Amino acid sequence: MTYRTRLPHRTRGPGALVTGGSRGLGLFMARQLAERGCVVTIAARDAGELERAAARLREETGATVHTAVCDVRDRAAVGALVREVHERDGLDLVIANAGVIQVAPVDAVDAAEFADAMDTMFFGALHTSLEALPYLKRTRGRLGLIGSVGGLLGVPHLLPYSCAKAAVGALAEGLHAEAAASGVSVTAVHPGLMRTGSHRQAEFGGDVDAEFGWFSTAAGAPLLSMDAERAARRIVDAVIQRRARLVLTAPAKAAQLVHGVAPGLTTRLSGVAARLLPAAPGRGPLRQGAEAGEPRNPVARLVRSWGSARNDRVVDRANQHEPGPRTSS
DSSP: OOOOOOOOOOSSOOEEEEETOSSHHHHHHHHHHHHTTOEEEEEESOHHHHHHHHHHHHHHHOOOEEEEEOOTTOHHHHHHHHHHHHHHHOOOEEEEOOOOOEEOOGGGOOHHHHHHHIIIIIHHHHHHHHHHHHHHHHHTOEEEEEOOGGGTSOOTTOHHHHHHHHHHHHHHHHHHHHHGGGTOEEEEEEEOOEESSGGGTSEEOSSHHHHHHHHHHHHHOTTTOEEHHHHHHHHHHHHHTTOSEEEESHHHHHHHHHHHHOHHHHHHHHHHHHHHSOOOOOOOOOEEGGGOOOOSSHHHHHHHHHHHHHHHHTTTTTTOOSOOSOOOO
C-alpha cells in the first residue's frame, strides 16, 4: 500500500475544504483527503455535479463528505461556507482549486476573458484565503493554492489563464511568508499538464476545432502530461507536509528552470511556438471542448486521437461528463 501522509486526528475532523472539488483535479484531491481520514467538504457551482461527486467519494472511501454550492467569486458566499465548515467539522486544511481554462489566441479574446479568469482563479483564491486564515490560525492549519506552470511563464493561447495563475502564485508566496508566524503553512502548487479530462470543460476561441485539437493532444500525451490521481496524491502530501512550493511534471520543472536562467530566450522560444499554433479567424463566443469537432486535417485527427486517448479515458472517473458551470481545473 502506498504510504500517505495524514493529518493529526481531532475530535471533529480533521476538517478539509476543497473548492472546485466536484470534478477533475479537485475531485481527486478530495478523494486523497477522504482516504486519509478527513471530513471533506467539496464546493462548486453545480449542485447536481457536486452530489454525483460526493456519492462516489462516500462509496469509494467510506468517509464523511459534505457538499456546498458556492461561487468563489462572491466573498460573502465564501465566508459563509468557511464558517459553516469550521463550526461543523473544524477547519484544518483548505485547498483553493476552483478555476477556468480558456484556450485561444489573444486576437480571439477580449478584456472580459481576462476578467473572468482573474475573478475565478485569483479572486477566488484570495477570497478563500482571507476567509479561511482566521480559522486556520486557531488550528495551526494548512492552506494550498493551486497555481500552474502557466503562471510561471506566459503561455501562448493561454494568456488569461497564465495571468490569473501568476497572481495566484504571488499570493501563495506572500501569504506563506506572512502567515508563518501564526503557525499556518501556505503551499504554492504549480502543476504542469495533467490528465484530468478537463479538455471537455475548457473553453476555446478562434479556430475552435484546431485549438481543441492541440490542447487535448498535449494534455493527454504521455511524455507531456501527468496522471491526475498521482498528482493529487503528491499535492495533498505537500500541503500536509507544509511545503512552501511544489512544481509537478518534468516539462514544467524544465520550463521553470530555463525561464529562470534565460528568460529572454524562453520568451523568444515561446514566440516560435506561438507561430505553430492555429491563427484566429476572428473573435466570437468561446465554446466548450465538448462542443468542438475533429480537426479537419486527417493527420491532425490521428495525432489528436493518439494524444488525447489517456485523457479521454479519465473523463468518467473525473466526473467530467456534462459541460456545466466552470469550477474545476
